Amino acid sequence: DQQVKQNSPSLSVQEGRISILNCDYTNSMFDYFLWYKKYPAEGPTFLISISSIKDKNEDGRFTVFLNKSAKHLSLHIVPSQPGDSAVYFCAASAESGNTGKLIFGQGTTLQVKP
Amino acid sequence: ETGVTQSPTHLIKTRGQQVTLRCSSQSGHNTVSWYQQALGQGPQFIFQYYREEENGRGNFPPRFSGLQFPNYSSELNVNALELDDSALYLCASSLAGGNTEAFFGQGTRLTVV
Numbered sequence: 001d002q003q004v005k006q007n008s009p010s011l012s013v014q015e016g017r018i019s020i021l022n023c024d025y026t027n028s029m030f031d032y033f034l035w036y037k038k039y040p041a042e043g044p045t046f047l048i049s050i051s052s053i054k055d056k057n058e059d060g061r062f063t064v065f066l067n068k069s070a071k072h073l074s075l076h077i078v079p080s081q082p083g084d085s086a087v088y089f090c091a092a093s094a095e096s097g098n099t100g101k102l103i104f105g106q107g108t109t110l111q112v113k114p
Numbered sequence: 115e116t117g118v119t120q121s122p123t124h125l126i127k128t129r130g131q132q133v134t135l136r137c138s139s140q141s142g143h144n145t146v147s148w149y150q151q152a153l154g155q156g157p158q159f160i161f162q163y164y165r166e167e168e169n170g171r172g173n174f175p176p177r178f179s180g181l182q183f184p185n186y187s188s189e190l191n192v193n194a195l196e197l198d199d200s201a202l203y204l205c206a207s208s209l210a211g212g213n214t215e216a217f218f219g220q221g222t223r224l225t226v227v
Contacts, residue, residue: 106155
C-alpha cells in the first residue's frame with residue numbers, strides 16, 4: 001500500500017530548461033510535505049517543504065506546488081543545472097511538526113544534460 | 115553538510131547474526147528516526163525515538179529494536195539477520211514540534227550474506 005507515489009522513475013532535461021517532478025499521495029491526513037535530494041553515497045538532503053494550508057512555496061530555483069483536491073504535488077526546478085542531477089524523493093508527514101516521521105515515495109532520478 | 119553522523123559506513127554480516135548501528139544526532143535536535151532504504155526504493159520508516167522512548171513504529175518486526183541515549187544519540191539493533199535486511203540504513207535527527215526539516219546522516223550500508 002504505497003501512500004506516496006512517484007510514478008516517473010526517471011526524468012531527463014536539458015540544462016537551463018524546467019524540470020518538473022511529480023508526486024501523488026492517498027492519505028488525506030498528510031499535512032506537511034517535503035522534497036529531498038539524494039546523491040550516491042550520501043544521505044537525503046532537504047530541499048523544500050510545504051504545509052497543507054498552502055498551495056505554493058518558493059525558494060530560489062525551487063518551487064513546490066500542492067493540489068490538495070487532486071492529492072498531488074510537484075517540484076519545479078528553473079533553470080535546471082547539471083549539479084541538480086540526483087534522485088529526488090517526495091515525502092509526507094501526518095503529524096504536524098514531526099518531520100522525522102515521514103512516508104517517502106520511490107524516488108525520481110533526474111538527469112540534467114549540459 | 116549535516117551534523118548527523120552514522121557508524122559504521124559499511125558492514126557485512128552473516129544471516130542469523132545480530133548487528134548494531136549507531137547515530138549521533140545534529141546539535142540541538144532531540145528526536146531520532148531510523149529508516150531502511152532497499153535498492154531502488156524510497157526510505158521506509160522503522161521507528162522514532164524521543165526523550166529515550168519509542169515514539170512510533172513502522173511495519174517492521176520486533177527483531178528491529180532501538181535505543182536513544184541522554185545525549186540524543188541512538189542505536190538500531192537488528193537480531194536474527196535475514197538476507198532481505200540488506201539495505202541502506204538511514205538515521206534522521208529533528209527537533210520535536212519545530213516543524214523544521216529532518217537532517218539525515220550518510221547511512222550505513224548493511225549487507226547480509
